[in-house]
Amino acid sequence: MRVAKKKILFVASEAAPFIATGGLAEVVGSLSKALVKTKRYDVRVILPLYQDIKQVYRDKMEYMGNFSVSFSWRKQYCGIFRYVLEGVTYYFVDNEYYFKRHGLYGYYDDGERFAFFGKAALDTMGFVNFYPDVMHCHDWQAALALLYLKTEYCHYVNYQDIKALFTIHNIEYQGKYDLGLLESLFGISRNYSNYVEYQGALNLMKGAIELCDYFSTVSPSYAQEIKYDYYSHGLDLIVRRNEHKLCGILNGIDTDYYDPATDSALFANYSAEDLTNKAVCKAGLQKMLNLPVNSKTPIVAMISRLAQHKGFDLVKTVIEEALQQDMQFVLLGTGEWEYEQYFSELAKRYPDKVASAITFNSDLSRKIYSGADMFLMPSKSEPCGLSQMIASRYATVAIVRETGGLKDSIKAYGAEGNGFTFANYNAHDMLYVLNQALNLYRNEKEWSALALKAATTDFSWNKSAQQYEELYRRIYDNH
Ligand code: GLC
Numbered sequence: 155m156r157v158a159k160k161k162i163l164f165v166a167s168e169a170a171p172f173i174a175t176g177g178l179a180e181v182v183g184s185l186s187k188a189l190v191k192t193k194r195y196d197v198r199v200i201l202p203l204y205q206d207i208k209q210v211y212r213d214k215m216e217y218m219g220n221f222s223v224s225f226s227w228r229k230q231y232c233g234i235f236r237y238v239l240e241g242v243t244y245y246f247v248d249n250e251y252y253f254k255r256h257g258l259y260g261y262y263d264d265g266e267r268f269a270f271f272g273k274a275a276l277d278t279m280g281f282v283n284f285y286p287d288v289m290h291c292h293d294w295q296a297a298l299a300l301l302y303l304k305t306e307y308c309h310y311v312n313y314q315d316i317k318a319l320f321t322i323h324n325i326e327y328q329g330k331y332d333l334g335l336l337e338s339l340f341g342i343s344r345n346y347s348n349y350v351e352y353q354g355a356l357n358l359m360k361g362a363i364e365l366c367d368y369f370s371t372v373s374p375s376y377a378q379e380i381k382y383d384y385y386s387h388g389l390d391l392i393v394r395r396n397e398h399k400l401c402g403i404l405n406g407i408d409t410d411y412y413d414p415a416t417d418s419a420l421f422a423n424y425s426a427e428d429l430t431n432k433a434v435c436k437a438g439l440q441k442m443l444n445l446p447v448n449s450k451t452p453i454v455a456m457i458s459r460l461a462q463h464k465g466f467d468l469v470k471t472v473i474e475e476a477l478q479q480d481m482q483f484v485l486l487g488t489g490e491w492e493y494e495q496y497f498s499e500l501a502k503r504y505p506d507k508v509a510s511a512i513t514f515n516s517d518l519s520r521k522i523y524s525g526a527d528m529f530l531m532p533s534k535s536e537p538c539g540l541s542q543m544i545a546s547r548y549a550t551v552a553i554v555r556e557t558g559g560l561k562d563s564i565k566a567y568g569a570e571g572n573g574f575t576f577a578n579y580n581a582h583d584m585l586y587v588l589n590q591a592l593n594l595y596r597n598e599k600e601w602s603a604l605a606l607k608a609a610t611t612d613f614s615w616n617k618s619a620q621q622y623e624e625l626y627r628r629i630y631d632n633h
Contacts, residue, residue: 160626162189163286164199165275167268167295168258172237172244173207175258176459177405177540178293178323181372184408185622188615190241192623198284200275202253202267203235203246211237215246221281225273226341228266232274234281245282247274259295265331269340272298276307285312287630290319294329297362298340304365305346317629320366322359324537325380326387326463329358353388360392368399368629372538373559377402385535403622404562405538406615407547412523414548414609419520426609429549429602432524439525443509445482452595453482454588455526455550457519457541460489460497460512465532465555470496471581476588477507486511486522523548527605528591532576532584536560546572546608551601553591555579563613567594572608 168174170183182199189195215235223232233248247253252267261267276299279285291300300318307313333356336342342350350361363369371377377400379385380393393400410416414432415425421438424431433449440447454476458464470493473483485497485508497510511518523529529545531554538559542552546564552573554560564573567590574591576583595601 157194159194159196160288160630161284161286162186162195162197162626163275163279163284163289164197164292165272165289165296165299166199166201166292167271169199169201169244171239172201172211173204173258177538180408180540181323181405181538182292184406184411184615185619186242187240187408188406188619189622192619194623196243196284197241198243198245198286200245200247200278202271203233203248204258205254205256206258207246218245218282220248221277223270223273223277224341225269226337226339228270228341230270232270232277234278236282245278247271247278249274264295265329265335266339268295268329269298272296272300272302273341275299276302276313279316280312286316288317288319288626290321291362291366292321293323294327294359294362296320297329297358300362300366301340301342301346301350301358305342317367317632318365319625319629320362320369322369322371322380322537325359325371325385325389328360328387328389331356331358352392357389360389363389363392363396366399368401368625369396370400370625371402373404373562374402375561376535376537376558379535379558401625403618403625404559405540405543406618407540407543407613409547409614412544412547414524417520417524419517420524421521424524424549426549426606429605429609432549432605435521435524436527437525439484439521440482442521443484443511444505445484445509446506451480451482452528452592453484453526454528454530454553455484455486455522455545456530457486457522458489458531460487460493462490463534465534465579465584466493466496468532468579468581468584469530472585472588473500476585476592477504479589479592481507481592483508484511484522484526485509486514486519488512488514523550526550527595528553528588530588531555531560532579533557533560534579539563542573543611543613546611547613549605549609551591551604551608553584553587555584563611567591567604571604572611573604 168179170179218234220233235246352360422431422434501508501510536558566575574587
């Protein structure tokens with residue numbers, strides 16, 4: 155007997171390959187694909203039709219029609235376009251007033267834009283006649299869809315059985331607004347204000363945690379961490395109060411998309427079976443970045459948003475000490491001005507040892523993942539982190555602080571180890587393990603074994619998608 159597929163709707167503000175500013179997009183794009191592959195799920199994703207979505211995708215979208223979306227006193231046009239990618243159906247919500255702008259976030263009316271989007275997500279279910287078993291909302295931008303479901307739509311026949319899962323990719327961004335906007339902007343009755351009110355403000359993430367059936371984070375360690383003030387950005391009380399609904403599932407990466415055997419950005423391809431061409435990638439990278447081409451000098455790389463919580467203050471404290479040894483340091487990323495300045499200057503002062511590319515460029519990132527020997531990620535907090543997994547897949551040994559997903563994906567050098575780790579957020583603890591790694595690098599045999607261990611660690615979605623399946627089951631079977 156054929157069992158009907160379960161229906162999942164992802165509500166998110168970005169998804170690769172259509173539109174991406176960070177890890178969230180990769181997870182939405184690759185988890186949906188992994189679930190469809192099991193053949194047990196009909197997974198659909200709803201996204202805003204941003205101006206920055208490339209024409210090649212727009213050309214292949216099918217226009218399905220339009221309707222109007224109401225929230226508070228507003229009534230807005232909503233067009234729906236459809237695109238099927240590798241078995242996943244994407245719906246794009248078209249409204250030029252809200253989304254025909256450059257970039258994704260950071261507008262004064264983001265609250266209104268994502269209120270429209272959240273309402274549109276629920277109305278689209280009716281429009282396309284797809285009422286999911288689980289509506290899976292990602293981050294605060296999708297929290298409003300969940301709030302509308304739980305405060306209003308759950309009273310309608312077609313919506314009453316829909317369960318809601320809320321996934322926190324980063325608890326730092328909560329969607330905070332003036333409490334006075336609850337009715338006047340968002341159109342949510344004041345009767346619900348105790349759910350969404352927090353510390354005198356309207357807090358959308360808090361509301362989603364309170365009203366969801368389940369919530370999750372992108373690694374088991376982060377699920378524990380956000381119960382504490384150090385990591386919670388003020389929400390630990392709310393997390394603890396709802397912890398019976400909380401679970402943590404480690405993200406995977408798309409191992410087809412990140413595959414050194416087929417990646418066309420690489421100077422040469424290689425795989426875990428035969429890593430010899432990694433040396434070609436290294437030489438190519440050194441040459442391209444105007445660093446001395448020397449196979450014996452280890453390259454330590456960082457690819458990251460230049461933000462404080464990524465651990466750059468630790469790097470600043472000890473990098474010059476580290477550079478006294480035979481090593482090269484390569485950095486790729488943009489972000490806070492102070493760090494952009496610092497690393498540009500550092501490269502000028504150490505032209506033979508440091509290369510800083512203050513930009514973001516996917517082609518260069520892949521050349522670095524493949525050409526480097528070590529990948530440094532000393533984050534203060536890291537909900538999951540994908541770069542340490544990508545680097546490992548390219549046989550580049552990760553050096554990480556034991557936090558969130560870094561702790562769950564990278565194990566310290568030793569019997570089961572696939573990288574290097576340090577526990578305390580302390581510059582000299584970091585330097586200590588970096589030195590350990592640089593020492594081990596001189597032992598070619600040991601180093602190759604470790605690089606191979608990194609390259610063969612399973613970072614695919616297989617295991618994690620299974621855990622999401624279990625979670626969905628728990629949610630719709632209600633146990
Ligand atoms: C956010 C987190 C990052 C995580 C990503 C995908 O960007 O900061 O740690 O890997 O979401 O879940």
